[in-house]
Amino acid sequence: MTSRQESNKPLHGVNVLDFCWVAVGPMTTKYLGEYGATVVRVESVKRPGTLRRGAPFKDGISGLNRSAYFASYNANKMGITVDMRHPRARDLMLRMAKWAHLVTENFTPGTMESWELGFEQLKKVNPAIVLFSTSMMGRGGPMERQPGFGPVLSSLVGLTNLTGWPDRDPVNPYGAYTDFIVPRFAVAAILAGLDRSRRTGEGIHIDMSQLETTLHFSAPVLLDYAVNGREQTRVGNRDPGAAPHGVYPCAGDDRWLALGCFTDVQWEGLQKTIAPDGNGWPYKPDFDTLLGRKANEDELDGLLSNWTSSWEVGALMETLQSSGVPAGMVNDCRDLFDDAQLQYRGHFQWLDHPEIGPYATDRSEMNFSVSPGSLDTPAPLLGEHTSYVLKDLIGLTDEEYQSLEEDGVLE
Amino acid sequence: MSDARTGIDFLLEPYRVLDLTDERGLLAGKILADLGADVIQIEPPGGSPARNIGPFHGDDPLPDKSLFWWAYAANKRSITLDLERKDGRALLEKLVAEADFLIESFSPGYMEGLGLDYENLARMNPKLIMVSITPFGQDGPYSHYQATDIVGMALGGFMYLTGDEDRAPIRISFPHFYLHGSAAGATAAMLAHTHRMVSGQGQYVDVSCQQAVAKTLAHAPQIWDIEGAILKRMGVYRQTSGENRVRINWPCKDGYVNYMVQGGTVAYSTRALLDWAKEDGLDTAELDEIEWEELGYGAVTPKLMDQFSGPIGEFFKGHTRAELVQGSLDRRILLFPVATPSALDDHPQLEARGYFKEIEHPELGLTVRYPGAFVKSGDGKDIAGVYRRPPLIGEHNVEIYQDELGLSSAELQSLKRAGAI
Numbered sequence: 091m092t093s094r095q096e097s098n099k100p101l102h103g104v105n106v107l108d109f110c111w112v113a114v115g116p117m118t119t120k121y122l123g124e125y126g127a128t129v130v131r132v133e134s135v136k137r138p139g140t141l142r143r144g145a146p147f148k149d150g151i152s153g154l155n156r157s158a159y160f161a162s163y164n165a166n167k168m169g170i171t172v173d174m175r176h177p178r179a180r181d182l183m184l185r186m187a188k189w190a191h192l193v194t195e196n197f198t199p200g201t202m203e204s205w206e207l208g209f210e211q212l213k214k215v216n217p218a219i220v221l222f223s224t225s226m227m228g229r230g231g232p233m234e235r236q237p238g239f240g241p242v243l244s245s246l247v248g249l250t251n252l253t254g255w256p257d258r259d260p261v262n263p264y265g266a267y268t269d270f271i272v273p274r275f276a277v278a279a280i281l282a283g284l285d286r287s288r289r290t291g292e293g294i295h296i297d298m299s300q301l302e303t304t305l306h307f308s309a310p311v312l313l314d315y316a317v318n319g320r321e322q323t324r325v326g327n328r329d330p331g332a333a334p335h336g337v338y339p340c341a342g343d344d345r346w347l348a349l350g351c352f353t354d355v356q357w358e359g360l361q362k363t364i365a366p367d368g369n370g371w372p373y374k375p376d377f378d379t380l381l382g383r384k385a386n387e388d389e390l391d392g393l394l395s396n397w398t399s400s401w402e403v404g405a406l407m408e409t410l411q412s413s414g415v416p417a418g419m420v421n422d423c424r425d426l427f428d429d430a431q432l433q434y435r436g437h438f439q440w441l442d443h444p445e446i447g448p449y450a451t452d453r454s455e456m457n458f459s460v461s462p463g464s465l466d467t468p469a470p471l472l473g474e475h476t477s478y479v480l481k482d483l484i485g486l487t488d489e490e491y492q493s494l495e496e497d498g499v500l501e
Numbered sequence: 502m503s504d505a506r507t508g509i510d511f512l513l514e515p516y517r518v519l520d521l522t523d524e525r526g527l528l529a530g531k532i533l534a535d536l537g538a539d540v541i542q543i544e545p546p547g548g549s550p551a552r553n554i555g556p557f558h559g560d561d562p563l564p565d566k567s568l569f570w571w572a573y574a575a576n577k578r579s580i581t582l583d584l585e586r587k588d589g590r591a592l593l594e595k596l597v598a599e600a601d602f603l604i605e606s607f608s609p610g611y612m613e614g615l616g617l618d619y620e621n622l623a624r625m626n627p628k629l630i631m632v633s634i635t636p637f638g639q640d641g642p643y644s645h646y647q648a649t650d651i652v653g654m655a656l657g658g659f660m661y662l663t664g665d666e667d668r669a670p671i672r673i674s675f676p677h678f679y680l681h682g683s684a685a686g687a688t689a690a691m692l693a694h695t696h697r698m699v700s701g702q703g704q705y706v707d708v709s710c711q712q713a714v715a716k717t718l719a720h721a722p723q724i725w726d727i728e729g730a731i732l733k734r735m736g737v738y739r740q741t742s743g744e745n746r747v748r749i750n751w752p753c754k755d756g757y758v759n760y761m762v763q764g765g766t767v768a769y770s771t772r773a774l775l776d777w778a779k780e781d782g783l784d785t786a787e788l789d790e791i792e793w794e795e796l797g798y799g800a801v802t803p804k805l806m807d808q809f810s811g812p813i814g815e816f817f818k819g820h821t822r823a824e825l826v827q828g829s830l831d832r833r834i835l836l837f838p839v840a841t842p843s844a845l846d847d848h849p850q851l852e853a854r855g856y857f858k859e860i861e862h863p864e865l866g867l868t869v870r871y872p873g874a875f876v877k878s879g880d881g882k883d884i885a886g887v888y889r890r891p892p893l894i895g896e897h898n899v900e901i902y903q904d905e906l907g908l909s910s911a912e913l914q915s916l917k918r919a920g921a922i
Contacts, residue, residue, distance in 0.1 A: 099696075100692045100693065100695045100696035101692070101695060102699075103699075104695075113719065117716075121688065121692075125692050144720065145720070145724070145728075145742065146720065146723055146724045146727040146728045147727070148727065150728065158720065158723040158726065158727045159719070159720035159723055161723075162720065162722075162723055209879050221879065223879060227850045228850070228854055228877065229877075229879060229881070230853065230854060230881055231849070231850045231853035231854050232849050232850060232853055233849065233850040234850075236850075237835065241739060241749055241759070241761070242759055242837050245749075245750070245757075245759035245837055245838065245839045245840065246759075246837055246838065246840055247840065247845075248840045248841065248842060248844075248845055249673060249675075250750060250757075250759070250839050250840075251757070251839050251840060251841050252673055252674045252675050253663065253671065253672075253673045253674065254664070254665075254671065255664075255665065255668065255671070258665060258736075259736075259737050259750055259752060259757065260737075260750055260757055260839060261663065261664060261665060261671070261734075261736050261737055261750065262663075262737075262739070262749050262750065263659070263663055263673055264659060264662035264663045264717075264718065264719075264721070264734070265662070265717070265718065265719040265721065266719055267717060269719070270716060270717035270718075270719070271681070271684070271717070274681075274684035274685050274687065274688045274713075275532060275684060275687070275875050275876075277688045277691065277692070278532055278533070278536070278684075278687040278688050278690075278691045279512070279536065279875070279876045279885070281691035281692065281694065281695050282512035282513050282536045282537075282691060283512055284695065285512070285513070285691075285694065285695070285698065286512050286513075288698060289515075294512075294878065294884070295878060295879030295880065296876050296877075296878070296879070296884070297876065297877045297878065297879045298875065298876050298877075299850075299854065299856075299875075299877075301850070301851070302851070302854070302856050302872075302873070302874070302875055303875040303876075305845070305856075305872045306528070306531075306572075306872060306875055307675075307677060307680055308675050309572035309573070309871075309872045310554075310556065310568045310569045310571070310572045310573075310675070311675055311842055312572075312842055312845060312846070312872055313568040313571055313572055313869065313871070313872075314556045314568055314842070315842035315843060315845075315846055316846065316869060316870045316871075317558050317559075317568070317867070317869055318556060318558070318559065318560065320556065320842075321841050321842050321843055322556075322674070322675070322842060323674070323841070324674045325674045326671065326674075327651060327669065327671055327672055329649075329650075329651070330555065331554075332649070335651065336651070336669070337651070337655070337660065337669040337670055337671070338669075339669070344733070346655070346660075346661075346669055346670055347655075348651045348652050348654070348655035348656075348660065348670075348672075349651070349652065350649045350650075350651050350652065352649065356647070411646050411647065414647060415647065416646075416647035416648055416649045416652045417647075417652060418646070418648065418651075418652035418653065418655045418656040419655060419656065420655040420660050420661050420670050421655065421656055421657070421658045421661060422658070422661045422731050422732075423658060423661075423662075423718070423721045423722050423724065423725040423731055423732060424725050424731055425658070425661075426658045426715055426718075426722055426725075427722070427725065427726070429656070430641075430642040430643065431637050431638070431641050431642055431643035431644075431656075431709075431711060432711065432712065432715065434638075434640075434641035434642060435637075435638055435641060435709055435712060437712050437715060438722070438726075446727075449723065449726060449727065450722060450723060450726040451723075452712075452715065452716050452722065453712075454712075455682070455685050455708055455709050455710075455712035455713040455715075455716060456685060456688070456689040456692070456706050456707070456708050456709075457638065457639075457706065457707040457708075457709075458689075458692070458693065458696075458704055458705075458706050459619070459704045459705040459706070459707075460693075460696070460700075460702060460704035460705075461692075461693070461696045461700075461704065463692075
């Protein structure tokens, strides 16, 4: 990494004091680090973050510096370890807040205040500071302290109810799904806050409820209830505007192709691929129109599954795409690494970690013509940068540093 | 601008966005509009194709009644403009000269084919930030692939991990593929803007929806990279470690609840649930014997899960969702509702924070409850918000072309007659 590239990143010169933990916060600040901000994570040895204890571990052996889950979401950040319950921690953090342009946290509301590091206190030492807080339910209100994490929020926000087969119980969208919806809204809001702080010289406290944010990923469903009184629910893989529309089996174990025909041209492309001579089941009069295919969708799906099941999934995707049919293989996680387009975009990148060795992490989904981001350093070891950050970035003297160390403020 | 904006101390007050997206990108501009930017939705004459997406108000499939449009075009102003006509492009160029951002979601190459690629637009305005949102990015082997939601959710790796293990992978019944890319489009716009604040320079950003979806998979890609294992979908269960899994969703009398059995630091929650089941006369004797306090994360074996599912599954079925949720609050049980739209419409926390906003639709004689701002100020004040109903087709043609760009009414009429607007 050359200093020139570094200095051209959009967030070059932006200092971030980062108290975020688990997934939603770290994914947010990963973007900031990738695009040039100096991100310093405050961690604790006594209470190490959840993700440091999350699989997968190098060689299957757990250890606070061995989680590839943690390593993926904390690339390009530095880490310091501080005992936040120590009486001297607050002054140290206020000193860092003077250095910072942005403070980020995703604790239960009230935690920062319990350390006397709430917005009002931060603003006293740094009037232009932007404080970003995000929690499950947002600050204030009867449920502000409700515990929970991603899989819970998918249910609370209504996405679980919208996922599954109509004849079965609903299933969760994979993983802590909402944790990966929120960060893009979060970065946009943070940078809007930073923009205003730069224009006005006045700091701001941004509060993001993950419930409220995620509801924008089902806003039409909420409106359908509000104006039509309709309770939408899961419909499997079907779509009112298309037939066929679904996932169909291919040759091999658990191999599947997704496809959907919304237009006549797409349907004709599928007909011709299945039966180039213009004869056979795709040309049944029942299947001639969208409404005909919708009325006979079970039969259509059965015939189509029968046809797809002898195909190799990659070959079928290419064949159908070349006939103008929207089709894509259901990529499993190995397939993602082999996916020609993701490879072309450099989606996965390997960083070399002192304990894990080379590990894969994902790059940003955005390519910038002038100021691209980059991932250059692996996630920090626990406490790796305590000395560097406090002495070289914040300017503590050797004596001050030693005194904090001896007092047990630094862990 | 409209009075409805008063009372909101918007973060992005000074900026203007030209939004050329269709249903594949509307959310990007909506995010910036909610933050306070002046977002001009540029529709083709006849209206945006997003207006064809249901459901519709009163199930009446008219372009001004699409709830998809309502959700993602609220706060925006609308003008019509035919990019495929010279006059249309000339108008766009005038607008570009005064704009801070341009967002589009056409197929790769379309804008360039019309001479509207970034290089040309930047000649009129070197500070312009242009964001393109496409399924796979502007180039590469799939860049011209046709992608609908289900195709994108499949290629992004989401579907393989979602659904029942004995059936096909599944998507979310409300399409998310383009929403992920669109949200990233707003992020991209703000990152480029932050660069512009310092450098004075605009730039072009190319967003891939496939990558945006692949970034939602938590540690599943790392499990392949580090362990060489392919994670599979598990229906209503969640893997906790190795063969161990816990059930997440449970049927109750009138719907579903979310409950994950755990020990260790939250053993109190499990004990409280067992006590409640016992009050109902269910036999929990064997389960009471288990030393939940000693049980670490991921230690619930398949055998224990089965043992637990008998009486507890029975218990859940005997109560309504509301009973279970309220009882759990009282007894400190970590149980949550699997919410339906009506439950969200009547949600104590959303109500207390004033989340939903009543927006007038005078043409329909309606007041509609819209999902509100996605951020607030820490002291509860509004720094973003939903304040204006979605525009009618070309509703702001006169306001923008005549009052702001200075076209004469005769010119406007010529353009209309020629079909350019």
